[in-house]
Amino acid sequence: MSSLIAALGPFGDAIEFIFKERESQAGTVRVGGLGEIWELTWTHLKLSLVATAIATAIAAPLGIWLGHIGRYQVLATSTSNIGRAVPALGLIVFFIAFLGVGFVNVAVALILLAIPPIITNSYVGIRGVDRETVDAARGNGLTERQIATRVELPLAFPTIMSGIRISLVSVIATATVAPLANVDTLGRPIISPNVYGTAGQLAACIV
Numbered sequence: 451m452s453s454l455i456a457a458l459g460p461f462g463d464a465i466e467f468i469f470k471e472r473e474s475q476a477g478t479v480r481v482g483g484l485g486e487i488w489e490l491t492w493t494h495l496k497l498s499l500v501a502t503a504i505a506t507a508i509a510a511p512l513g514i515w516l517g518h519i520g521r522y523q524v525l526a527t528s529t530s531n532i533g534r535a536v537p538a539l540g541l542i543v544f545f546i547a548f549l550g551v552g553f554v555n556v557a558v559a560l561i562l563l564a565i566p567p568i569i570t571n572s573y574v575g576i577r578g579v580d581r582e583t584v585d586a587a588r589g590n591g592l593t594e595r596q597i598a599t600r601v602e603l604p605l606a607f608p609t610i611m612s613g614i615r616i617s618l619v620s621v622i623a624t625a626t627v628a629p630l631a632n633v634d635t636l637g638r639p640i641i642s643p644n645v646y647g648t649a650g651q652l653a654a655c656i657v
Contacts, residue, residue: 464652475647481639482650491657494635498622501557505564505621506614513572513613517606518598526573529566538563538624542631551632556625563624564617571613575606 471483516526541559549555579602587601603610626637636657639650646654 460648460652461656463649464656467646467649467653468657472649474645475643476645479645481646482653487653487657490634490636490638490654493633494622494625494628494637497553497556497560497628497633497635498618498625501560501621501625502564502614502618504557505561505617506568508561509565509568510572510610510614513569513610514576514598514603514606516569517573517576518594518602520577523573523577527570529569539627539630542627546631553633555631556628556633560621560624564621567616567620568610568613571616572606572610575609575613576602578609579605 467482468487469484471480471486473479474481513526516522538559541562542556545555545558549558576598583605584597584601587597592600625635626640628635629638629641636654639646639654643651
């Protein structure tokens with residue numbers, strides 16, 4: 451086994467880091483091993499899923515409503531560009547002044563990052579539903595709410611889910627900088643090479 455790890459070079463060292471503790475680069479603490487990697491992974495996933503779930507609960511209904519009434523197209527479609535223009539790290543630093551460091555700070559920043567793609571895709575998905583289908587539903591006596599939930603939403607669902615997927619991927623990637631706000635995610639080994647070394651950085655990337 452040790453010969454296989456050695457043959458893999460830096461990647462083998464990274465894999466060993468995932469499963470086995472070792473001295474830190476400074477030699478003052480023990481790092482690595484399944485225990486620490488699992489804890490970092492769980493925090494990373496929890497932060498990402500919570501932020502994306504809250505963003506979905508806020509943005510999807512708003513995008514669906516805007517798409518249903520057919521108004522504020524510029525607002526709905528331009529929010530995605532606004533989200534890409536605002537740096538997540540800048541949001542985290544900004545919220546430190548109001549919320550301090552910690553989970554809530556990073557979660558709020560990630561929620562704001564996740565909202566724009568969901569609003570845009572929800573709006574586009576609803577507006578993409580064939581108008582004749584909507585008119586037929588309206589002619590059959592369905593209320594506006596029933597049209598939105600029974601006709602438009604099922605047909606727009608793939609597009610809406612695509613927006614949620616885009617947001618989730620973006621949030622997972624951005625959660626890497628969470629350790630700057632004292633939230634230990636898989637970004638901790640990446641931004642702390644003086645403690646975790648190259649093996650720790652590669653291990654975090656692999657996971």
